[in-house]
Amino acid sequence: MKEIELGHVELMNQDDLPKGFHYPIELRKIMQLGLVNMGVWIIMDKDLAKVRMLELKRRYSRDLVPFAQRIDGDDLACYEVGSNCVYHIQDYECPGAEEIAVFPNTWEWLRSAINDMIEYEEIECDCEKEKGQ
Numbered sequence: 001m002k003e004i005e006l007g008h009v010e011l012m013n014q015d016d017l018p019k020g021f022h023y024p025i026e027l028r029k030i031m032q033l034g035l036v037n038m039g040v041w042i043i044m045d046k047d048l049a050k051v052r053m054l055e056l057k058r059r060y061s062r063d064l065v066p067f068a069q070r071i072d073g074d075d076l077a078c079y080e081v082g083s084n085c086v087y088h089i090q091d092y093e094c095p096g097a098e099e100i101a102v103f104p105n106t107w108e109w110l111r112s113a114i115n116d117m118i119e120y121e122e123i124e125c126d127c128e129k130e131k132g133q
Contacts, residue, residue: 009043013046018053018063030043039116041071041116042071052069059092062080064076064078064079068113074090074092077113
């Protein structure tokens with residue numbers, strides 16, 4: 001997997017977020033712990049998140065607030081205004097087909113992201129072992 005250099009990552013300011021939306025305390029705790037790079041999933045910096053949020057609104061007519069992306073595709077982890085869930089979105093899909101999974105909260109999404117990292121790294125390790133044979 002390619003190495004991703006992440007400097008200081010910040011969430012969007014309240015002024016940039018949709019009216020009535022506040023980041024869940026769980027995401028703030030994840031940020032406080034510095035868990036911004038989970039291998040295949042990374043927390044997006046505020047500038048990229050803002051651009052992607054506007055694009056998602058245009059594409060899907062939904063108030064999605066992206067906060068993480070997979071580095072090996074177009075998958076995003078998003079909140080939606082009015083919901084406590086995390087939506088795993090396949091960006092650039094046809095409207096109505098973009099939703100891959102829904103997690104009841106941020107901690108469940110984080111568990112899944114860590115599992116994705118483990119699975120991805122296991123595949124990478126297996127590939128490296130095969131190259132060395």
